[in-house]
Amino acid sequence: MALKSWLRVPSGSPFSIANLPFGVISTKEQPTGRVAIAIGDFALDLFAFTAAGGFSKSKELQPYSSVFAQPALNGLAAFNIQYQTRQYIQSVLAEDTPHPELLKDNEELQKLVFTHLSQVQCHLPFHIGDYTDFYAGLNHAFNVGVLFRGASNALQPNYTHLPVGYHGRASTVVVSGTPIRRPRGQILTDPTAEPKLPIFSPCKKLDIELELACFVSKPNEMGSPIDIKDAEEHVFGYVLMNDWSARDIQAWEYVPLGPFNSKNFGTTISPWVVLPEALEPFRTSGLQRSDSGQLLPYLTEPRKDNAYDIKLEVELRPSGTDKGKVISRSNSKYLLYSFPQMLTHHTVTGCAMNTGDLLGSGTISGTEADSVGSLLEMTKNGKEPFTIDGVQRAFLEDGDEVILRGTAGQGEDCVGFGDCAGVILPALEN
Amino acid sequence: MALKSWLRVPSGSPFSIANLPFGVISTKEQPTGRVAIAIGDFALDLFAFTAAGGFSKSKELQPYSSVFAQPALNGLAAFNIQYQTRQYIQSVLAEDTPHPELLKDNEELQKLVFTHLSQVQCHLPFHIGDYTDFYAGLNHAFNVGVLFRGASNALQPNYTHLPVGYHGRASTVVVSGTPIRRPRGQILTDPTAEPKLPIFSPCKKLDIELELACFVSKPNEMGSPIDIKDAEEHVFGYVLMNDWSARDIQAWEYVPLGPFNSKNFGTTISPWVVLPEALEPFRTSGLQRSDSGQLLPYLTEPRKDNAYDIKLEVELRPSGTDKGKVISRSNSKYLLYSFPQMLTHHTVTGCAMNTGDLLGSGTISGTEADSVGSLLEMTKNGKEPFTIDGVQRAFLEDGDEVILRGTAGQGEDCVGFGDCAGVILPALEN
Missing domain, CATH: 2.30.30.230 (Fumarylacetoacetase, N-terminal domain)
Known part of the structure; x- marks a missing residue:
């Protein structure tokens, strides 16, 4: 069945002739x-x-x-x-x-x-005009909600009705391999103390976010939303994304207008953009909705297999160690909203998309501790560290390298993304 | 004292020879x-x-x-x-x-x-890479906080420590005169009903936000924050900004990641960019801080006159009427943070600024009902409508035109921005 190339392609290569990103x-x-x-x-x-x-x-x-x-x-x-x-x-x-x-x-x-x-x-594969990050990973949103608000109130009432998202910072989206400097900013060391007096400090809770992201090809004019039926035509292709996050800066700054400094210091994407056509054989259903009848018509898709079965993994190489360890295995199907739904919702008010705009899925977590897409979830906000070859980690240390990988299929039909990697540089000193 | 031109410039023109935007x-x-x-x-x-x-x-x-x-x-x-x-x-x-x-x-x-x-x-004067909107108008933040959380809890604890801001949508920043189509989106008609079921509807609470904004000239590299001492050198100049806002869409969507669809359908700026040099004679102090000793050193400015005394006004021309009425008079000095402080805070984590990036101040309100910068504040979220020549308004109706103006000085030394105008088109029907 497999298409073969006259060029030798190693079995299991992410860049088989079925891919061609x-x-x-x-x-x-x-x-x-x-x-x-x-x-x-x-x-x-x-x-x-x-x-x-x-x-x-x-x-x-x-x-x-x-x-x-x-x-x-x-x-x-x-x-x-x-x-x-x-x-x-x-x-x-x-x-x-x-x-x-x-x-x-x-x-x-x-x-x-x-x-x-x-x-x-x-x-960087595109000149990016605008970058938007969604929050469509239901398990991640639930896990984070439990950590900060408790299980009974974990998800906001709007979560199952619309793909929650926020505008991100396009100027600091970088390609895999670009080092990321640990940010400094305002941190509240004791959130229970009054009055609340932040300190200025290097981030102490530097985290990753495992995401899939899409680039926009076809633009839409301001004032003319993209219909859900047409939304797929606006997708150029997909990359992996690590939305580096400073959790301590985020906790202090994010109410009421959302994350800002905690996210704007760097976002890493994989360099090769995989086309939807290459991923077509790996279509599957996303997360099932318990309230599917309640989704408004403008977000209702013509087809149900609106997600991709892409195996995702996070490898952490602690500073000073020889080799890394895969600390999480997730899958891009753990999304409550598809990229066409994100595009349609993004533009429903008339927002204009331009060629090269980037949309992130939000962190993609499975349901188990070893399938989550952030250290925040994995270590319960740092309270439950893990060890790799005797080295303990709660959040990222200077010199740590994180590599995201994603592959669909196997052998000679493998469609993958290649590495999405970044190493942490120490914070500035003065 | 006044510099004179051989070209006839009408007295009171915003574009005197002292301006030259x-x-x-x-x-x-x-x-x-x-x-x-x-x-x-x-x-x-x-x-x-x-x-x-x-x-x-x-x-x-x-x-x-x-x-x-x-x-x-x-x-x-x-x-x-x-x-x-x-x-x-x-x-x-x-x-x-x-x-x-x-x-x-x-x-x-x-x-x-x-x-x-x-x-x-x-x-549009610049090709805008990234657009950020701050929330530095203390009176506005307080007024909105009172409406939604009550007076005792109006401001978040972080508000006096950092200029709160969020990343906006650059693709829909338009120049004065561009019509704005009323957005459609998800609205919760009865926020107290359970379960919370939104409807899809044209925005019923379409609002304005009176802002000052600055364009960035000199860029900084990713990973290299802009020191507060140097921040002024990165400002190219200033424009007026109307950050059109869909209040009903905003109320439903904005927790926990901030405003998204409620803001991304359009932001209007005035066309002529006024240089800091032209505004130098109008320097004044911004809002005084009750806790000035608590501001972290990285945000502490070398000079105290870090604001501008620019008179701002909002004119509303209701649909079908001949002429408009000034419904609010405010001043750009009602900001708790200066633009250099916004720039420094924005980049303190290492975020890169590019030439042409746009930073909005946030809504600038005075302390009186006739000096606020949004209809949300003016009509207490629509509960207290006003009338213009017998026409009642709580929020904007189709065909309404809003014109922002800003001027410093007077007569032959006037430094102004010209109109920042936009008319509301009816929502799409299908």
């Missing part, structure tokens, strides 16, 4: 960012490929070759040619390609367009 | 956006001026003439040449200009570079 790369020799596709252990430079006439067999794509020279996917997405491009490259890479002369039998061009991923610098 | 304009004849300065009843087209050699007497500015051809002020701000440009144009326009041959005695060029403001289309 888009990214933006540069190399030492070619330091200018340009569009690429990941296949196996290599990046396929689409700028070099088009410059060598690689798109000569596609009349539809030839006029758009300049988009591959851009240091962002915005051009590709604005012309909405990502599907055609992926299909074309898939046919070029297929074992039984109808055009072996293009690349399969052209070793010289292969040397020019393929670079081993270890030699590639990945960049 | 920057904007982006186009005309029917020249539909491409470019940089201009407002003077009296005219826009001075800086692109046409530089093309005609208008900057020939400034060796410093000549290399930058291409920034005036851009449809945004980002280039001008990135090179940080706004002060030099304004000073140069001020000397060109001054009655005793040292270079009368440039424009004063060149009627042909005058015809080319001056366009009456009534014939000019103003555009």
Whole structure:
């Protein structure tokens, strides 16, 4: 059944020929960012490929070759040619390609367009206009609610009626591998003391949030909401996201207008954007609603399998240790709202989406202690630390590295995201 | 004392020679956006001026003439040449200009570079990367707190320690004159009924927020906070802002992550950006703190006159009436935090600011009923409507127009913003 490539793709590689995600790369020799596709252990430079006439067999794509020279996917997405491009490259890479002369039998061009991923610098895939983070992970919202308000009052009354979300900070969304400096800010060391006097301090409760995120391709005009029937057409593709969070700063600042400094110091995404088409075989139902009849019609989707079965994991490599440990295994299906629902709700008031806008799912937690997407939940707000090879952790320490991974399927049909990684730098001193 | 121009500037014009704000304009004849300065009843087209050699007497500015051809002020701000440009144009326009041959005695060029403001289309002055709205209007925060939580618990404990703010939606910031469509969304008609079942409806409590906002010029790198001593250098200039708000949508959605749909449908700003230099004579103290000793050092400013004495007013023109009425008069000095404090707090965690980022002050209310900056406060959440020429209003109706104005000084030294206006379109029907 599996589509095979003439290029050797290791079994279990996240970048099988069934995937072919888009990214933006540069190399030492070619330091200018340009569009690429990941296949196996290599990046396929689409700028070099088009410059060598690689798109000569596609009349539809030839006029758009300049988009591959851009240091962002915005051009590709604005012309909405990502599907055609992926299909074309898939046919070029297929074992039984109808055009072996293009690349399969052209070793010289292969040397020019393929670079081993270890030699590639990945960049932020899109120029991001606006970034929004939702809170659609029901288990996470419940767990956090229990910690702060108790089980009987854990979820707000609005939670099952709308995808709760907030506007995030686009300027500090960075690509995997970018170090994250521990933020400093206002912290209330004893929340029960009166009067409440915060101190200025490096964050002592630095946390992660395991999320899936989507990039927007097709824009909508201000004043014209995206109908739920059409919402999928506005999704370019998906990445993993780590929404680093300063829990102590958050607890003091967030009432009444929501998280601000506790989130705006950095958000890491994986570099390769996986298209919905590649994830299509892994469609499944999201979390079931106990009150499905109550969802307002504008949010009611035509299909029920509105989630993806993507296995997610969080690896923590404590500072000074040789190797890390997977501390959590979750799944992207643990969402109460789909990305089309988020898009529709976001725009229902007339809010305009632009090509390259980023939407995060919110933290995706399973129901068990070893399937949660944040340390806040895992350690009960730091009260129940865990150990890795004798090293204790409640929240992140300086030098710790966190790597998120996500894969659907297996073997030669594996569709994955690659690493979403970041290491913690110590706070500034003065 | 007053600087005089050889160009006739009507007394009381917001655009005296002491002001000279920057904007982006186009005309029917020249539909491409470019940089201009407002003077009296005219826009001075800086692109046409530089093309005609208008900057020939400034060796410093000549290399930058291409920034005036851009449809945004980002280039001008990135090179940080706004002060030099304004000073140069001020000397060109001054009655005793040292270079009368440039424009004063060149009627042909005058015809080319001056366009009456009534014939000019103003555009959004900056390409806005990120937009943040603060909540620094103490009286507003108190009034809203009283309405929703009672007087004894009106302000949150964090309010006097940090400038509360939230990330807003940059994609729907529009320039004065852009119509605003009444949003639709989820509303809880009876908040006391159980279970809480929202309806989908056009907003019934459409409101305004009277704000001052600043644009960022100099960026800071991610991970490198802006010190309070340096924060003023990062401010390009100021505009008026109307942060349209759907109060009924807000009440249902905003816990726990803050306002989202209730704000993301539109935010209007005035088109001409007033430089801090022009506002320097109007410096004054902001609201006095009862606990000034408790402000953390990172937010403590070197100078006390950290606010501006700008008279603000809100005019409402009810649908179907001939003329409007000023329903509120406030002042930009009613802020507990200055813009430099907002900038420093925003970046204290390492958040990166980019050229063109927009920061709103939050609603600026005085202490009296006729000096508040929102209808929510003015009508006690709709319970106490007012009348204009026999027409009753609690919140905005379709066809209503709201115009914000702001001016400092008077007569021939007046420094103002021009109108920040928007009219309400009816909600979509299907």
